Amino acid sequence: MEYNTFERCDRMDIFCKIINGEIPSYTIYEDEVVKVFLDVNPDVNGHTLIVPKKHILDIYDMDKETLNHIFEITKKIDKLLREKLKAEGLTLVQNNGLLQEVKHFHLHLKPQYSQKQTLKKVEDVYKELTN
């Protein structure tokens, strides 16, 4: 799937800025369709966001191909979280409308652990995931 520069650059929300490289991010995976990076205000260690590179508002604005791709990548990232962080489960959260803060689709991946975790620095989690 190809997206032109105009489609990627036509909004100024924080995720478009991250996708355009205007704001740095702890990116752990990237392809033509999505950028996957660590949430800088994590609820849990390894709290990750999957964001389409094309500016898509929400689930209602999402085409089937992109949606399928996002869930394929979700499984790939889940595997990484299990291998590198010893996660034992995964919770997905995605807000539309009222509770959606950033008006650019983003899927939260929150790994789960049986042992209580101390929240680590995002930078340290990034190193664990990319080593």
Ligand SMILES: [Zn+2]
């Ligand atoms: Zn956007």
